[in-house]
Amino acid sequence: MKYYSYFPGCSLSEGTAVAYGISTRAISSVLDMELIELEDWNCCGSTPIAQPMSFSRFALQLVIWLWLKRQGLI
Amino acid sequence: MNLLMRKIRHNQGLAVDRDDFLEEVYSVPGGESIRWCVQCGTCSGSCPNAAQMDYSPRKVIALVRSGKRYDILNSNSMWVCASCYLCTVRCPKDVKITELMHALERLSVARGVTNGRISTPTMYRVFVDSIKSNGRVHELGMMMKFYLSAILRGKINPLATIKMLPVALKLLSHGRMAIRPKRIKGIEQVKIIMERAKALGGVE
Numbered sequence: 001m002k003y004y005s006y007f008p009g010c011s012l013s014e015g016t017a018v019a020y021g022i023s024t025r026a027i028s029s030v031l032d033m034e035l036i037e038l039e040d041w042n043c044c045g046s047t048p049i050a051q052p053m054s055f056s057r058f059a060l061q062l063v064i065w066l067w068l069k070r071q072g073l074i
Numbered sequence: 075m076n077l078l079m080r081k082i083r084h085n086q087g088l089a090v091d092r093d094d095f096l097e098e099v100y101s102v103p104g105g106e107s108i109r110w111c112v113q114c115g116t117c118s119g120s121c122p123n124a125a126q127m128d129y130s131p132r133k134v135i136a137l138v139r140s141g142k143r144y145d146i147l148n149s150n151s152m153w154v155c156a157s158c159y160l161c162t163v164r165c166p167k168d169v170k171i172t173e174l175m176h177a178l179e180r181l182s183v184a185r186g187v188t189n190g191r192i193s194t195p196t197m198y199r200v201f202v203d204s205i206k207s208n209g210r211v212h213e214l215g216m217m218m219k220f221y222l223s224a225i226l227r228g229k230i231n232p233l234a235t236i237k238m239l240p241v242a243l244k245l246l247s248h249g250r251m252a253i254r255p256k257r258i259k260g261i262e263q264v265k266i267i268m269e270r271a272k273a274l275g276g277v278e
Contacts, residue, residue, distance in 0.1 A: 010210045010211040010213075011211075011213075013210075014210075014252040014256060015211065015213050015250070015251070015252070016213060016245060016250045016251065017250075018249065018250050019250070040258050040259045040260055041210075041258070042205070042209045042210060042258055042260065042264050043205045043209065043210045043211050045205070046201075046211075047157050048197060048198040048201035048202065049198070049201065049202055049205070055271045055272070055274050056202070056268055056271040056272060058271075059267050059268065059270070059271035060205070060264075060267070060268075060271075063263075063264065063267060
């Protein structure tokens with residue numbers, strides 16, 4: 001069993017791409033992988049925030065990265 | 075003579091304007107790369123949305139380089155960009171075209187010059203609002219807010235929203251759209267970080 005840290009993102013967890021999230025989790029157990037979801041993750045900013053608000057994008061992504069570190073996932 | 079002087083002064087004014095805009099574009103990440111463009115048109119040929127753009131990606135670079143600030147910032151080109159990066163990966167000269175499009179969006183928002191027909195800036199604003207209130211994007215709430223504010227700004231015909239109703243119902247019935255927003259525990263911190271980032275250089 002291999003462990004992977006997992007950041008689903010807004011669309012994969014509860015949005016329009018939820019089906020991809022479901023299949024990713026379903027296939028992971030078949031492939032002998034365990035996905036460990038980052039707890040209490042925030043939005044990565046995606047395209048809308050990257051464009052008019054360049055600084056906020058880095059801020060949000062940095063928060064996710066620090067969160068991963070704190071939870072010992074990287 | 076007088077006319078000639080006026081013409082020279084006019085041209086000087088344009089030249090200053092031009093350098094200023096070019097410098098601004100060069101100074102953003104990836105903006106410098108438009109220097110290497112050879113106008114081959116691979117970007118325009120690869121762009122899936124080029125047909126919807128006022129100026130195709132190749133033309134955007136040509137216009138930026140010739141200092142047509144007004145034409146560029148008023149066009150819809152950068153707002154139609156889907157950020158698929160096909161132009162960037164295919165560019166033989168490694169021009170960061172998608173980054174340029176993002177930079178132009180930032181510049182046009184910062185200057186308060188945006189294309190009147192385009193509702194993308196409104197979309198971006200409600201997206202950011204959704205992150206600020208939930209920490210994650212709540213698509214149903216975001217889209218309702220988007221349509222409301224786009225209608226109020228006269229960017230979308232109210233009747234056009236009715237066409238979206240079947241789509242919304244389908245998404246809801248397939249469980250692809252959450253009705254209630256999921257608020258993260260660290261929302262207060264996210265809010266503070268967003269405000270701080272905005273103060274440090276984000277434009278809204």
